[in-house]
Amino acid sequence: MTILLRKLITAVALPIRWRRDRQHAAETLKAFSEIEFDSAWQYLNAIRYVDQPEIQLMLFGNCLEEMEHSDKFLNAAHKLASARMGGHSLARKELVRKPNDVPYFLAFAHDSERSIATQFKGYARACGKFSDAAAVFNDIAIDEEKHEREARSSLVSAVGSERTARWLIFKVKLSKAYSGWMRVSKKLGDMIFAAWLGVIFLLFGSLLRNYCRRTLLNPSRQTPQLGGTKNECY
Numbered sequence: 001m002t003i004l005l006r007k008l009i010t011a012v013a014l015p016i017r018w019r020r021d022r023q024h025a026a027e028t029l030k031a032f033s034e035i036e037f038d039s040a041w042q043y044l045n046a047i048r049y050v051d052q053p054e055i056q057l058m059l060f061g062n063c064l065e066e067m068e069h070s071d072k073f074l075n076a077a078h079k080l081a082s083a084r085m086g087g088h089s090l091a092r093k094e095l096v097r098k099p100n101d102v103p104y105f106l107a108f109a110h111d112s113e114r115s116i117a118t119q120f121k122g123y124a125r126a127c128g129k130f131s132d133a134a135a136v137f138n139d140i141a142i143d144e145e146k147h148e149r150e151a152r153s154s155l156v157s158a159v160g161s162e163r164t165a166r167w168l169i170f171k172v173k174l175s176k177a178y179s180g181w182m183r184v185s186k187k188l189g190d191m192i193f194a195a196w197l198g199v200i201f202l203l204f205g206s207l208l209r210n211y212c213r214r215t216l217l218n219p220s221r222q223t224p225q226l227g228g229t230k231n232e233c234y
């Protein structure tokens with residue numbers, strides 16, 4: 001559901017927003033630059049926990065390409081920006097902390113690269129008159145599709161079986177679907193809570209208004225002033 005919603009926003013709302021607000025397009029590109037940089041860090045970090053040289057080589061190659069993507073997005077952002085861009089502080093979650101995390105990380109990388117390649121193609125279509133930015137999105141999407149394939153073949157090589165690889169990819173999809181659902185339900189919960197508060201305010205606010213006004217204007221109910229005569233002080 002969240003994927004469909006994201007696709008719809010990218011296809012319909014984003015081109016309109018970017019046509020009106022060039023700075024917003026620049027900010028989005030800068031945010032992608034930081035996501036790509038984090039991706040590079042995750043690949044580099046994973047190398048420390050891998051023994052197989054061919055997987056290490058793949059991880060290092062991807063790390064370099066992710067850094068290049070980060071640079072390309074940042075350059076494209078600077079070309080579009082009409083004002084100083086804000087900082088996007090991305091909270092980093094270390095995806096690999098021990099050798100046993102590597103297979104799940106490869107499954108996660110495979111699924112994420114596929115998803116980001118699809119997203120980038122959508123963003124390229126949304127760029128409209130920003131042809132330089134569209135070219136950056138399309139170029140990077142080609143690399144991400146390569147990363148997707150490489151992560152999958154490395155996963156099969158790491159776990160030694162196609163069946164286990166498929167199971168891990170399924171687990172990643174399940175976990176992402178659950179996180180997506182939790183995010184949507186939290187937002188829905190916040191919206192329902194805000195709507196109820198609005199209803200309560202409308203119902204009781206007008207009823208209590210006169211009572212509150214009378215209470216505040218009644219001198220016998222007002223809070224005594226500080227200070228006073230000498231005899232009143234202790």
Ligand SMILES: [Fe+2]
Binds near residue numbers: 036065066069140144
């Ligand atoms: Fe990338």
Ligand SMILES: [Fe+2]
Binds near residue numbers: 144147
């Ligand atoms: Fe990638």
